[in-house]
Structure formats: structure tokens, C-alpha cells
Amino acid sequence: MGNCYTLVEEKQMALKFSKVLVLPEFDKGILTNDSRLVLGLAAEKSTTVDVLAINCDLPTALSIGVSKVYVFASGSPTNVRAACVGISILLSALSGRYDAIFVGSASVYHNALCRSAGVLNKVVITNVFEIINDELFVKSIAGGRINQQVKNLAGYPCLLSINTSLLKVEPFRSSKEAVTLQLLEFSSISSAKFSIASCVKRAKTGYQGCPSLSEASVVVAGGGGFKSSKLFDKYLVTFARLINAAVGATRAAVEAGIAPPECQIGQTGATISPKIYITFAVSGSSQHMAGVRGASLIIAVNWDIRAPIIRQADFALVADMYNVLPQLINAFTPPEPDDGIV
Amino acid sequence: MKILVTAKVVVDPEVQPKVLSGKRVTKGLRRIVDVVDDTNVQALIEGLPNANIFVVNISSIEDKVSLARLVALGAKEMIHFSCADECIARLDCLAKAKLLKNLVITRGFNLVALGIQSSDTSSAQLGPMLAGLLNWPCICGVKAIKRMDDGNFVVKCAIKNVLVDINVSSPCVLTCDLRVKAPRLVTVVDLIKAKRKLINTIPVLESNYSLKPQIEIIEDIISPSPRLGKVFTNFSDAWEIVTRWLRKNKWL
Numbered sequence: 001m002g003n004c005y006t007l008v009e010e011k012q013m014a015l016k017f018s019k020v021l022v023l024p025e026f027d028k029g030i031l032t033n034d035s036r037l038v039l040g041l042a043a044e045k046s047t048t049v050d051v052l053a054i055n056c057d058l059p060t061a062l063s064i065g066v067s068k069v070y071v072f073a074s075g076s077p078t079n080v081r082a083a084c085v086g087i088s089i090l091l092s093a094l095s096g097r098y099d100a101i102f103v104g105s106a107s108v109y110h111n112a113l114c115r116s117a118g119v120l121n122k123v124v125i126t127n128v129f130e131i132i133n134d135e136l137f138v139k140s141i142a143g144g145r146i147n148q149q150v151k152n153l154a155g156y157p158c159l160l161s162i163n164t165s166l167l168k169v170e171p172f173r174s175s176k177e178a179v180t181l182q183l184l185e186f187s188s189i190s191s192a193k194f195s196i197a198s199c200v201k202r203a204k205t206g207y208q209g210c211p212s213l214s215e216a217s218v219v220v221a222g223g224g225g226f227k228s229s230k231l232f233d234k235y236l237v238t239f240a241r242l243i244n245a246a247v248g249a250t251r252a253a254v255e256a257g258i259a260p261p262e263c264q265i266g267q268t269g270a271t272i273s274p275k276i277y278i279t280f281a282v283s284g285s286s287q288h289m290a291g292v293r294g295a296s297l298i299i300a301v302n303w304d305i306r307a308p309i310i311r312q313a314d315f316a317l318v319a320d321m322y323n324v325l326p327q328l329i330n331a332f333t334p335p336e337p338d339d340g341i342v
Numbered sequence: 343m344k345i346l347v348t349a350k351v352v353v354d355p356e357v358q359p360k361v362l363s364g365k366r367v368t369k370g371l372r373r374i375v376d377v378v379d380d381t382n383v384q385a386l387i388e389g390l391p392n393a394n395i396f397v398v399n400i401s402s403i404e405d406k407v408s409l410a411r412l413v414a415l416g417a418k419e420m421i422h423f424s425c426a427d428e429c430i431a432r433l434d435c436l437a438k439a440k441l442l443k444n445l446v447i448t449r450g451f452n453l454v455a456l457g458i459q460s461s462d463t464s465s466a467q468l469g470p471m472l473a474g475l476l477n478w479p480c481i482c483g484v485k486a487i488k489r490m491d492d493g494n495f496v497v498k499c500a501i502k503n504v505l506v507d508i509n510v511s512s513p514c515v516l517t518c519d520l521r522v523k524a525p526r527l528v529t530v531v532d533l534i535k536a537k538r539k540l541i542n543t544i545p546v547l548e549s550n551y552s553l554k555p556q557i558e559i560i561e562d563i564i565s566p567s568p569r570l571g572k573v574f575t576n577f578s579d580a581w582e583i584v585t586r587w588l589r590k591n592k593w594l
Contacts, residue, residue, distance in 0.1 A: 110467075111480065117436070118439055118472065118474025119475075123435050123556045145358075146359050146565060148563075152556070153557060268378060286356065297593075299584060311571065312569060313571075315572050316571075316573045316574070317574045317575075327577055
């Protein structure tokens with residue numbers, strides 16, 4: 001009897017999707033790292049992977065390396081939200097051909113998938129980071145503190161939103177397969193119910209010329225304890241510049257006007273996966289920590305030993321940051337060049 | 343202008359989650375109105391003084407207590423869909439979206455503002471799903487909202503590295519993470535005034551809605567901490583150990 005169960009379990013574990021559609025994101029014609037991870041997961045868990053590429057040029061579409069690419073142009077990238085209606089209608093139409101549709105949780109297309117879910121009378125299974133088989137998934141809830149195994153009862157297509165910061169898969173590598181391109185035109189869809197009034201492009205780099213949060217391998221973040229933007233710049237930004245790190249902040253620091261909104265990390269800000277994450281005066285609320293679960297190493301400096309971050313960091317220093325930061329700045333400041341005068 | 347704002351009641355994110363026999367325990371834990379929803383209600387009441395702000399919540403009957411603060415902030419009416427705990431477990435996002443859709447149609451709301459995402463499930467799907475059911479446009483991640491003289495709105499939202507101002511005409515669904523200058527404290531006078539206001543409790547009857555869940559929760563487990571958990575009280579000790587660790591792992 002036990003052997004029978006084992007066989008059934010093994011068979012269940014081996015079950016894969018046969019066809020999956022992925023909606024990747026592109027940044028200046030290049031697949032984003034998050035999208036490579038989602039595609040990597042799809043390639044691991046499905047026999048066939050197709051792609052719906054939005055605002056993507058043909059050479060890029062051909063270089064993705066999956067068997068079929070649908071190309072849909074919704075106009076300029078900023079119109080993606082306006083084109084959400086069009087994308088969701090496309091998704092609804094294509095959904096019947098697939099066992100599952102994957103998007104990244106932080107992707108702009110997450111909203112389009114949720115919209116089409118309403119139309120398809122389905123639920124999106126969100127924050128998935130592990131696929132056990134074609135109906136069992138593991139998702140993250142309670143700010144990443146609980147892993148929940150769920151079973152899809154609604155049949156195909158499964159609509160999955162993937163939390164890439166917790167994924168343990170190899171990023172997708174392009175294969176040399178022959179690619180079928182299908183251009184989709186949707187000129188009849190009007191999204192004129194709203195229009196772009198103005199559009200301000202932010203700097204490509206992060207705060208004060210530091211690397212951007214999404215690309216930096218080291219991120220230094222500050223909390224509300226800095227009291228003012230002057231102190232934030234004087235200590236935290238100086239230190240970040242010395243070690244070529246991106247600058248991040250908590251929601252409390254942003255709301256207090258200490259740091260700008262683009263620095264905000266957490267559930268309502270950026271979700272990041274740097275190699276090293278160093279915090280000063282960050283309490284470590286679950287909303288903030290949900291944005292840094294993917295960090296490989298967390299180093300925290302906080303004077304309060306009861307702050308949650310002390311328990312959630314790899315290395316925690318219970319000390320006053322105004323004593324620690326000057327020492328760190330001194331340690332990383334390059335020595336003055338010798339002017340040769342004896 | 344009738345605006346419907348959603349407000350979730352969630353387990354306080356600062357409370358350590360509990361799991362018993364593979365199931366998450368929420369009973370007996372402190373419950374609060376989600377911080378993002380609380381701020382949204384306050385920001386809309388302050389920012390759109392001429393609009394009628396209605397707040398809606400779907401939760402168990404005990405959560406009604408937590409909602410009094412929102413009425414005291416100045417909401418015109420609180421609509422509380424109450425249901426038993428076992429019924430809540432079967433109310434997935436789709437069922438909630440259908441509940442809200444019926445409310446929006448029957449009460450004639452022009453604008454629906456939801457939180458950007460729940461601090462509990464982080465699913466961020468109710469807004470676009472509701473927009474899909476209503477066939478309304480939806481703008482996600484709204485940081486600020488301003489009413490223009492012609493009755494339309496301009497909303498500010500960030501799309502990747504671009505800040506966009508979008509002209510919006512009602513009806514529309516917005517998912518918001520609005521800001522306020524300072525969180526407003528509710529005084530005793532506010533609470534007394536709020537007592538006279540309406541908290542409209544509507545029981546969710548299983549017979550009226552298809553509560554056949556599309557997802558079954560198999561097991562909950564506390565996420566194992568992948569952290570080393572070393573604590574120092576001295577800078578030089580911390581410096582030595584951390585640099586040694588970084589060198590050992592070839593990160594330096």
C-alpha cells in the first residue's frame with residue numbers, strides 16, 4: 001500500500017504544465033533579470049513556453065529563445081497602464097490555449113493579469129515562489145513570514161504571479177530554437193478614458209548619483225531615526241557613495257520627508273534582492289522586511305535591542321548609528337593622495 | 343461625487359504570526375485597519391472635502407470595533423459586510439470583487455479607491471479584478487489625487503522610473519498608496535460624533551454568493567529564517583567578524 005502511495009506521489013510530483021505563457025518585461029530592449037527568472041521557472045515546469053512580448057522590437061523578440069512569441073505594441077512604455085485593458089483582453093483570449101500564465105509579482109503586467117482574471121471568473125495565485133506540480137504551489141504571505149501551500153481547484157489555465165525575490169531557479173538562457181513570431185494588432189481597443197497629463201522621467205541612477213536600487217549589489221538604507229534629510233545625506237549618502245551602494249529608506253523616513261519616495265523599500269515601495277543590505281535606524285517592520293527577503297546578507301545597526309531587525313539580520317550591531325557611521329566613513333575614505341612635498 | 347474606499351482589517355503586522363497543526367491562527371491576535379487603507383481614507387477625506395466618502399470592509403463581526411476610527415475620521419458611512427470566520431476563509435479575491443461590484447452598481451459609486459496591496463497577503467489583485475468585472479478603467483499605484491474644476495481628477499503615479507500625471511474621468515477604479523502630512527489622531531469628540539453616524543452592517547449570506555473557493559489552503563508553515571542571527575554590542579567586534587565572514591565567502 002505504501003509503495004502505491006509513493007508511486008502516486010512520484011507521479012504527482014513529476015506532473016508538469018504542457019504549455020505556459022509568460023509576460024516578460026523589457027528594459028531598453030533587454031529582458032529584465034526578474035523576467036529571466038520567471039522564464040527560467042516556466043522552462044523548468046513546462047514542456048513548452050511561449051511569450052507575450054509587449055512593446056518589444058522584433059530582434060529582441062527573436063532573441064528571447066522560446067518557441068513562439070506574440071508581439072503586441074501598446075505604444076510608449078508609459079502607456080502600459082492605459083493599455084492594461086487591451087493587454088487583459090489579449091490575455092483572456094489567449095488563456096484558453098495555455099495550462100498556465102506567469103507574470104512577475106512586481107511586473108506592470110501583474111495588473112493586466114488580475115484584470116483578465118476578473119473577466120475569466122478566476123483567481124490569480126499571487127506571490128508564488130515554488131511550483132510543486134501543476135496544481136500545488138507554495139506562496140508567501142504575512143510579509144514573507146509564512147509559507148502557504150495551496151491547491152488550485154479551478155482547473156486550467158492557472159494564473160500565477162511569481163515572487164522572483166524568493167525564487168530558486170536558474171535565470172532563463174536563450175535557446176537556438178526556431179522562433180515563430182505572431183504580431184498582434186489591437187487598434188480597435190480604445191483606452192481613451194484617461195490620458196497622460198505629464199510625464200517626468202526620473203534619473204537613470206539612484207538617489208544623489210548613487211546606483212539605482214534595482215541594480216545595485218549593495219544597498220544602504222536608513223529609517224526615521226535620521227530625523228532630517230540633512231543628516232540622512234551627511235551620513236548615509238556619504239557612506240553609500242564610498243562603497244558604491246544604492247540608497248534606500250523606510251516608509252517612515254519617506255513620510256517624514258527625510259528621504260525621497262523613490263528610495264522607499266518595502267511592501268509599498270521597491271522589492272529588492274541585493275547581495276548585501278545594510279540598515280541604519282531601521283526598526284524592521286514586516287512591511288519593510290517584505291521588500292528585502294531576497295537580500296543575501298542583512299547587516300543592521302540599531303540602538304534598540306528589541307527592534308525586530310535585530311532578530312532578522314545576519315549581523316546586528318546594537319549601537320548608536322551616529323557613532324558607527326563616522327567610523328565606517330573613515331574606514332572607507334581613500335587616503336589623501338601624497339602631493340610629493342617633503 | 344460618491345467615492346467608495348476599501349479598508350481591510352488585518353492581523354497587526356508587528357505581531358509574530360502563529361501556526362498550529364499546519365494552519366495559521368488569527369484568533370486572539372491583535373487586529374488593526376491596514377495602515378495603507380487607513381492613510382488612504384484620511385488622505386481622501388482631507389484632499390477631496392466636497393466628495394462623499396463611503397468606507398467598505400469585509401470581515402468578521404468582531405472587526406467592527408476596529409472600524410470606528412475610520413468613521414470618526416469623517417467618512418459619511420461605513421458599509422461592513424460581516425461574515426463568520428469559516429465563511430471568510432472561503433471568500434477569495436474573486437468573491438470579494440463580486441461583492442464590491444454589486445455594491446458599486448446598486449449604490450451608484452463614481453470612483454472606487456482600494457489599497458495598493460494588503461499588508462497580509464500582498465496579493466494586489468482586488469482593484470484590477472473589480473475593474474475587469476465592472477469594465478471600468480483602472481489605475482494602479484496612485485500616490486496623489488487632485489480634483490480639477492471640471493470634476494475630473496489628476497492622479498500621480500510612478501511607473502518604473504517615470505512619474506506620470508494622468509487625467510482621469512469617473513467612473514474609475516484606483517489602487518492607492520496616498521500620503522498625508524501627519525496621521526490624524528482621533529479624539530473622544532470625533533468618536534462621540536461617529537457614534538451618530540451609520541455603520542451599515544450587511545451579513546454576507548452564503549446563499550447569495552457563490553462561495554465555492556478556487557484555492558484550497560493545504561498547509562501553512564512559519565517561513566524558516568535563512569539568517570545567521572549574530573548580535574554585537576561593540577563596533578570593533580562587529581567589524582572584525584563581518585569582514586572575516588565577507589573574506590571567507592570571497593565577497594571582499
